[in-house]
Amino acid sequence: MGTTRRTPATGTDAAAHTTADMTDHPDRRRDGDPWRAQERARAAAARLARAGVHGTALTWVDNAGLTRVKAVPANRLPQAVGAGVGMSPCFDVYLVDDSMTASEHIGGPDGDLRLVPDLDRLTVLSAQPGWAWAPVDRYEQDGRPYAACQRGFARRMAERARAEHGIELRAGFETEWVAVQGELPGAGGEPAYPTRGPAYGMARLVETSDYLRDVLAALTAQGVEVLQIHPEYAAGQFEVSVAPSDPVGAADLAVLVRETVRAVSLRHGLTASFAPVVDPSGVGSGGHLHLSLWREGRNLCAGGEGPFGMTRECEAFLAGVLRELPALLALGAPSPASYLRLRPSHWAGAFQCWGLENREAALRFITGSGSAADTANAEVKCVDSAANPYLLVGGVIAAGLAGLAELTGADPAAARLPEPVAGDPVHSDPAPRRLPGSLGEALAHFDSSTALRRALGEPLFCAIRAVRAGEIELFEGTSEQEIAAATRGRY
Incomplete structure (x- = not known):
């Protein structure tokens, strides 16, 4: 790995801390009691x-x-x-x-x-x-x-949407992971997967049925409503989706689901990796974010006059998200390893475009089935589980709010989505803009994003920027295999 000017990590004081009870501070308790x-x-x-x-x-x-x-x-x-x-x-x-x-x-x-x-x-x-x-x-x-509390940031953004627009957001994360037998290998080692059956194949479910049953049982016992669980594309790869929640709750669930899967895996002699890639020559694991906008019980992603039934507010919100995607990658694809996953024609969402049920688009719109008013939502596909889920959901809301502001701004056309892309964007003519292909490119967009900087505040914004720059330097001059090996056991 490249040299870097970093301070070695040192342990914090392990002694018991004592402090005055702060529950009477006006900002200390959100419930005020x-x-x-x-x-x-x-x-x-x-x-x-x-x-x-x-x-x-x-x-x-x-x-x-x-x-x-x-x-x-x-x-x-x-x-x-x-x-x-x-x-x-x-x-x-x-x-x-x-x-x-x-x-x-x-x-x-x-x-x-x-x-x-x-x-x-x-x-x-x-x-x-x-x-x-x-x-x-x-x-x-x-x-x-x-000021730099990431969970507090997500809450502030959700509260802004409610206070400024009367909009409540529902969100949910998909969790993808790769399970390997024993420990994850270092550089040059090949992981041993519990199954190598066909992608999405019943053979994989049969071979790992005890494992996935225990994942389901643990999540259910913890009150987590599971929507789907299944084998994914790569060897040893799985995905679980849970019911939507409020934005902070969705990020909390993302953490709880991941740590539950990790614990169940260890009990089965497996190691779960939520890294963007385990094997850089294969497909990666995403951490897709779904979200919908609601007001007084109505889903604003349906029943409107915008594209595919969106309301004008939904369209403006998604236009803001689409516009900020290059900068949002610094939150949602925050590791150098993320860009080993974010490649064209891999269903990773490598182009700055949107489409109806298009799994190659970075922003996928889903009208849903049955009662579309309940199920219509948007999915941000270009992100992975190296992301802090609180930063990601808060950043997406901040970008959407910037889009909503365009509805009454000097240029209302900025609140419109471009034409949707069908099929693989690689074959579009003209091709849509490619999203950043490296963390350095994403960081440059993040640095210039006024919307994200204002929303995050200087202490949090600068800390994120410093960490991204530090990891760019940390992995400078390393190979794809070395990046994957150094990160696949960290998430």
Whole structure:
């Protein structure tokens, strides 16, 4: 790998942190009722004890797309809710290999944050007996929301859509992964897959039926509504889709589903990889995002006068997303490995175009079957599971809101979608614009995106930019095989 000016990652202080209870801070509790939060936390701790839970994993996802964790004994959940759990902000500038860079606002050993679990998402983990899980929001020591909290960013964007346009978004992630027998090999090693039957073949389902049954059972026990599960195209590759949720909830589910699959896999002697590619000579794994726009119970993706029944607001939102796709790749395809997947004619969405049910288009529109008013949605296909799901869903909403602003702007035509593309864009005449073919190209578009910079805010925007630049430098001069080997075990 290329040389890089990075600081070696060092452990944070493992001693117990103490801080004043911050539940009276006006920004500290979203429900505005600190007593009620403590009462709920004590009741939740009692339920965990009755369920035989000893520890609760508190997770967030960093800017490199890795899920980080602090865990607390289950009986300390009230203290975690009341005072938070300490964690350094430096993890926002960690790279995929656990080395650390720095940004204008974040970096170095100084500072501390408070991780506060979201009790609404507290889940007893079926595949990890004795454990529960909850995602966290991150706060400053004095109780102010942390400006670089990715989950907070996704929430702000969802709240903006509701406040400015009366629109509620529903979103859901598809999770694709590759399972290999034993550990993932290093450079030059060939993974051993549990099955090599035909793509989407029943033979693969038969050979892995116990494994996939246990994935389904674990997700169901955790209250996750599974829509589909099946073998995918590549050897040892699978996909699971779950029911849509609000944007923050969809990102939470993406984390929970991934870690559940990981735990079930280990119990079967398998290692699950959610990396963009395991084998750079084959097809990759995506982390597609589906979303729809709703107002007062009506799906704005259907029943309108726009393309394929879209309302004008839906069209404007999707036009904004399509316009920002080159910059959004810095959030949704954030690894150098992502561009080993994002290739033409691989159903990865490598061109900046949209189409009706077109799996080669970066933005796919789906009218649905049966009651289209309920099922019509759009799918962002050019993204993968190296992405932080909170950043991705928040960034897509920010781009869509910029498109909605064009409806009343100086140039309403900017709120229109171009003509849809049918078939493989490679064969279109003229061919649509190719999306960035490297992380460096995507980062250049991200740097120039006013919409994303304003939405993210300077601390988060600069931290993301620093991490992307650090990983570009980290993998400079390495081969495709070396990039795949270095990243396939990290996600």
